[in-house]
Amino acid sequence: MKKLLLLVSFVCIAQLTFSQKxxxxxxxxxxxxxxxxxxxxxxxxxxxxxxxxxxxxxxxxxxxxxxxxxxxxxxxxxxxxxxxxxxxxxxxxxxxxxxxxxxxxxxxAPLSEKIQESTQMSAISVPIAQIKGLPALLGEVDVLKTLQLLPGVQSGNEGTSGIYVRGGGPDQNLILLDGVPVYNASHLFGFFSVFNADAINNVQLIKGGFPARYGGRLSSVIDISMKEGNMKEFHGEGSIGIVASKLTLEGPIKTDKTSFIISGRRTYIDLLARPLIKAQTDGDEVVGYYFYDVNAKLNHRFSDRDRLFLSAYLGDDRFYGRYKYEDEQQGVTLTDENEAGLRWGNITSALRWNHSFTPKLFSNTTLTYSRYRFDISDEYRYEYLQNDQPGKLVDQGLARYLSGIEDYAAKIDFDYIPSPQHYVRFGANAIRHHFRPGALNLKFEDSYQEDEIDTLIGSQTTKAVELAAYIEDDVELGTRLKFNLGLHLSGFKVGDEFYSSLQPRLAARYLIDEQTSVKASYVRMAQFIHLLTNSGIGLPTDLWVPATENVRPQRAQQFALGVARNLSGGYELSLEGYYKNMYNLIEYREGASFIEVNKDWQTKVAVGDGRSYGAEVLLQKKEGRTTGWLGYTLSWTDRQFDELNFGKRFPYKYDRRHDLSLAVVYNWKENIDLSFTWVYGSGNAITLPNAKYLGYSRDSYLDSPPYQTINHYGERNSYRMRAYHRLDASITFKKETRWGERSWVFGVYNAYSRKNPFYIYLANVDYDSQYGEFRQVSLFPIIPSFSYRFKF
CATH class of the missing domain: 2.60.40.1120 (Carboxypeptidase-like, regulatory domain)
Structure with missing residues (x-):
């Protein structure tokens, strides 16, 4: 009996030992x-x-x-x-x-997570090296322009960096830089984005199947992470191009403990153009435009359990014009000065603390501040001085238009991994919004007539609070079935109104075999802020406004079904179909704009719904000497507003039936890389007049005819521009030097000089004719470029 008990004890101890985890x-x-x-x-x-x-x-x-x-x-x-x-x-x-x-x-290749194994669908990560290797407009590497080449993403107008994902508008993209929202991602009126690729570590685009940790937008998440700074050695890299230069420096402050990175970029269009402008004027006029941006980050490791980050971004676009004229005649001195400016830009900053409570529980606590502002001003000063008289007469004035949004936020996120079959994430956040939808400040002083005006017209600052909490779990059931289950709860307090939204998230993956899986997802999203926009070219006059008692939050739901397969040779293939409904979208009423500051913006908008559905195919290769992708999108997108187009559905401006893109980077030789992109898209939908007639105008001047030509418009967006297609190419020559590496990059944008439509207008054949013809304006012909890049 004693031997039997001893044997049972050994078996139990062994069982406990082997079952311990x-x-x-x-x-x-x-x-x-x-x-x-x-x-x-x-x-x-x-x-x-x-x-x-x-x-x-x-x-x-x-x-x-x-x-x-x-x-x-x-x-x-x-x-x-x-x-x-x-x-x-x-x-x-x-x-x-x-x-x-x-x-x-x-x-x-055999050990990386394969596309068919992940529950996440409608998500694409693009390596930074691949982004830098693709051809770029004027040689300026652009993250957002690369994302435009992916299926399900529309590019807006020619050359711009606007992002329209699965039928959504530009305000429906949650663009995060180190976890901080960026409200305007455009430089140079939309032709470049604010993101400096030299300062970026990772880029991910999510178009659907959103995990519960993301919220606040309807159409996409663009999650961009900055580099942390080299912990071991001091390094730098930069480039000199035909329109801009940039420099990045990084290194340890204390090896393996503290590091920094700082990256700056500036255009010099104004400096190059100044001699030409001066030659065309009398020398008293100064006109210019430039943009700059700066990324900076500090990173300190207290221990294996604690780490602190401080990161910031600052960027501005500035257009300026100054004029000064002085004259002295017959004892009288006249001075005439005028200065006009247009400025817009972002500030984002984040203080983050990483802490590992246990080997299974990881947390990230973040405090953030962000601000976007738009500022346009026109100031004049006229002085009259009679030399033999004391004092002078002054006539001066200032008109300044301001708008923007400012956020203070705090959030905490937890990762809990109890076992390989579960990956749990949960957290909460709060944002304090300050909206300034648009205000016009007028100041005038006339000492001759002893008159003075100082007034502010337009919307005042609106404050709101946005709250959110979430929980999600990646659950693996056996070897074939995997789920991502989540719940996102959000609320928005503005004035006396409080909106709440409960958003379920579900994604599933089933492995058919080792190389193929079927995926499905369903998500509901809510968005408590709107963007009022007059155009699609990223003008800074777009205004951010909150949901109010009269304008409800935007909402959407999206279904997606797809197949993912890992092919031989490092290729990945995905096929997805989706259907998305959007509610409470807003647009300016006919004829309304941001200029009408005497009216509340809520009275200038129409509210309606939208829908988008289609299919996307992506063949991608991330490894080997040849990398890149082939993407195709077939889609339909429309809108319906009771106050627009007689209440009938109409195509969205960026509804494109077909969209095709091919991007390839080829390491031809050890020191030579070749790359090219080719894109094709169906024409944008536009509204054109279909008839002209003579109409009587009671408001005509005495010296003008009472009858005027009036254009008659049919249904909204019932015409199409010509199809868009373009080929870009570049070649990079690299060389190792004693101090690092240098590269010469030669590129060409629109290699076969396709005259793609930018916009179409109606022009009279003759001045007095009632007949006209439509004419197309094209923006970019073939544009060569070169840049010099270096690393040390």
Whole structure:
């Protein structure tokens, strides 16, 4: 009996030992710079249980006590295998090294998370190296223009960086820079974006199936993370182009403890054009335009459990004109001065604290401040001085229009990974909004007539509070079925009104075989802020306004179904279909605009609904000597407003039936890269007059005829522009130097000089004729460019 009891005791102890589970956690970083690797994979080669690192490089995996072999992998890096006997909770920080092109294919491809394995659908990550390798307008690398090449994303007008995702408007994109919303992402009236690729670490676009941690917009999330700064060595990189130059510096303040990065960019269009302008004037006029932006970040590791980040972005666009005239005749001095300016820009800042409570629980606490403002001014001063008389007569005035939005926010996010079958995220946030939809300040002083005016016309600042909380879980049921279940709860307090929204999120993935999966998702979204816009070219006159008692929040729901397959040779193929309904959209009524500051903006808008549906195909390759993608979109998008188009549905301006894009980067030789992009899109929908007639005008002047030609318009957006297509190409020559690397990049935009439509107008054949013809205005012919890039 004693022997039997002893045997049973040994069996029980052994059973308890082998059923015990422990957690491995830590950070995955780049071996050369110390940068966090986002989405790196961790796999137990024995059980095939795995996980991936979060936005800050943190990972956690719980496994049974046993001898294990962990494999760490990331696209473009050499995999690392680690064998150990797991007997307790263990912290392991791993550094991966970049691999050669051949090693990429052989080593990392089998171990990276494949497209068919993830529950997330309608999401695309584009490597920064690929973004930098593609051709760019005037040689300026642009993150948003690269995203325009992806299926489901429309580009707006020729050359602009506007983003229209699955039938949504530009205000329906949640653009995050280090977790802080960016309200205007355009420089140069939309032709460049505010994001400097040299300062960016990761870019992800989500078009549908939104996880519960995201909220506040209807159509997309563009999540952009800044670099953290090299923890080991001082480095720099930059470029000199034909319109702008930039420089990035990064390095350790204290090796492996504290690092910094600062990156700046400025155009010099104004400096180049100044001699030409001066030659065409009498020398007293100064006219110019430029933009600049600065990214900066500090990163400090207190320990393996605590880390602090301070990041900021500052950018401005400025157009200015100054004129001064002086004259002295017959004892009288006259001075005439005029100065006009147009300025808009963003400030974003974030203070973040990462803390690991346990190997399974990770938190990120963030305080943020952001501001977008638009400022247009016109100031004059006229002085009259009679030299033999004391004092002078002054006539001066100022007209200044201001608008913008300012946010103060706090949020906390938790990652809880109890086992490889669950990845739980939960958190909450609060935002204090300050809206200034538009105000006109007028000041006039006339000492001759002893008259003075100082007044403010237009909307005053509106304050609102936005709250949100969420929970989601990635649940794995067996080896084939996986779910992402989530709930997002949000609220908005403005004036005496409080809006709330409960938004369920569901995404599922089923593996048909090892290489193929079927995915489906359903999401509901709410948006408590609106963008009033007069045009589609990213003009800064667009105004951000809140939901009010009269204008309700925007809402949407989206269904998506797709197939994902991992092909041989490093290719990934996805096919998705979607259907989206949007409610409480707003547009200016016919003839209304931001200029009418004497009217409340709520009286100038119409409220309606929208819908979009279609299918998208993406064939992508991220590894090897040739990388890139082929994307195709078939879609329908329309709007319905009771007060517009007689209440009938009409095509959205950026409704395009077909959209095709091809982007390729080819490493031809060790020191030569070739790249090209080709895009095709059906023409934009526009409204054109279909008849002209003579009408009597009671308001005609005495010296003008009482009869005037009046255009008659049919249904809204019932005509189409010509189809759009364009080929861009570039070649890069790289060379290793004793101090680093230098590259010459030669590119061409619109290589076969296609005359793509920018807008269409009606012109009279003769001045007095009742007949006319439609004429197309094209913006960019073939445009060559070059830039010099360097790293040290």
């Amino acid at each position: 422990y957690t491995l956690s830590g950070y995955i970083r780049d071996a050369q710079s110390g940068e966090s690797l986002i989405g790196a994979n961790v796999l137990d080669a024995k059980s095939l249980a795995g996980t991936s690192s979060n936005t800050y490089g943190f990972y956690s995996i719980t496994l049974p006590a046993d001898s294990i072999t962990l494999v760490y992998s990331f696209v473009g890096y050499q995999s690392e295998a680690l064998e150990l006997k797991l007997t307790q909770d263990t912290i392991i920080n791993i550094e991966l090294r970049e691999s050669s092109l051949l090693d990429e294919i052989v080593v990392t």
